[in-house]
Amino acid sequence: MSPAITVLETTHKKRQNLSSSAQDIVIVGNPQMPKLAPSPGEEPKPLAPLHYAEKEAIEIAKMFNTSALIGSNATESTVVERLKTARIIHFATHGFVDNIQPLNSGVALTPGGSEDGLLTADEIFDLKLNAELVVLSACDTGLGQLTGDGMIGLSRSFLNAGVPSLVMSLWAVNDRTTSQLMIQFYQNLQTTPNKAQALRQAMLTMKNQYPDPYYWAAFTLIGEAE
Template identity: 50%
Template sequence: MKKSKMAYSLVKLRLAPVFLSFLSCLTLPSNSTIALDKTLLAQQALSYQQKIKSLLRQNQPTSALEILKQSRNLALVDLLAQSFPTRNVNAPTTETIKQVAKNQNATLVQYSLLYQNVNVAGKRQTQTSDLVIWVIQPTGEISLRQVDLKAWQSKNKTTLADVINHLQQSHSQGIEGHKGIIKISDTTQNSSSLARKQLHELLIQPISDILPTKPEARVIFIPQDKLFLVPFATLQDENNQYLIEKYIISTAPSIQALDLLAKRHNSNTKSTQDVLIVGNPTMPTKPLNPGESFSKLSPLPGAEKEAKNIASIYNTQALIGDAATETTVVKRMSNARIIHLATSGFLGNSIENPGLLAFAPSSQDDGWLTAAEVSKLKLKAELVILSSCDSALGKITGDGVIGLSRAFLVAGANSVIASYGKISDESTTTLMTEFHSNLTKNPDKAVALHQAMLVTMKKYPNPQDWGMFTLVGLP
């Protein structure tokens, strides 16, 4: 009877994907006031959670992984699918997931947070209960580890959210330079080091025996929720070794997005060799929206030095000052293979406006390039580098962070390098100069960033100086 009830539960829960798939097919007018009921969506999310838990209890980790991929609100996948004639994208099967790992010659690490409803002071709240980690080897082997988050949080006398929030706040502390931090207090360094070790204990230690043993093997992390804010390269083990010292690291919004990016890249027959480098543009003098408060933006001499250094590597001229207008930059981006933007970046305050970049204004534009405008571009770029503060951040959804990095992926870029927090002029110039120098010798972007981080680490040992950037998308 118990087995029969379990089977019935699974059949009933399989209806949840049908409902969400139907919702994803709806096309609403841009000015529509129709909103999906949050309670209804929460119930559907809970259905998926229950389904995953049921499969895990039945020792069906691969089936649970397939359900996880269906459960994500894959808006990015839908946007990437528009690059293909049919625009139809099916949920990935186990074989598809294995093939992605094989094609990338990488170990994929997929995280999933499970939740439960609890009563706190008479009020019903949703709290994280477990962390599930799937490890997919390039050989096709799939392994699973499940961590009791409640026990981990009790042991560390903190919550996962608080640890990540603390690390994020430490990325914003210090003395302000032209682009960000130039000095960090010892207290901040010590507390952020503890957070990195706590996150290593939770996210890496449970799978350490099934991660690659080969030096500098490739690992692609696919986070969920707040885990998208974790700078994996900077996580430290008990011997104070950073994760970047062991692996070539990149991240992806989802396994399905990684697969679609690779297919789009392989189907794109158009090639270009142009390299666009922008640094220290003349800043906009008016707010994005009339009536908003506006503080004058300072020039970025460090960004100018960075841009000129990189331009010399490619034997080209960087767009600097008045020459770096929004109109000129956008026009040049359409035919660029590599785009490097060293300017001021800002987080937006809504899903509709998740971020923007500052360029020189002109008679044709206001100088503000928004994420919404970026997503409508048609790019051929192999890589976009957003050398500005917080460019990897934004609103978190089921398939990643809605922000500037996602906008460039949607626009056609294969990969984006963006930052988790504030960045300093000197260390960023060193890191980016090393990165581009490496890239001219080896087109593997993840390897180039890996090597650049190791070199920068020797000169600037604080992880906030070398570990604030992540590669999102194709390695």
């Protein structure tokens, strides 16, 4: 069975089992960045702050009459706890990919105590989520090893955790233009329940302003559109 068919079957089953009690909207933006080694054997260095990602998170949170988890508030423990009751989850932060060990891929959060601030695919894999949509507004988060059983990496982990619809990037993205694209995407979702249409329209809007596909074509929807 092809990976695409496997993903579609999995996400359809997940959507049928979603809990109606999931009402929280979790928006994470520009946490206090953790340290990450640029390459194996090198000294870990703090990831660069993403100022437009912070603005993005704040603007999207306003649409849902909630507050974004920003800076020191975006700790790994706080975010993971909130994920359990979330209907929509949005990460506007750095993503990182380990193509040798895909389950070490993840998203950057605020470190604290014994937490390294790196929420990995391995940690996400066994979570029990009830979210109908997860958006990874981050760099490289769609790049995982493709196998017969589906993508190994963040995408597969979120699907296994119960998420039927996932929006993620296929290459490193620009902080400023990604912020604009994501705000437009959520504005479109206010008028259409179809996530694929909302994303496509956001891309077309951005294309008018930025003709180079680098700025608007990175994101894709995995799973169910509605």
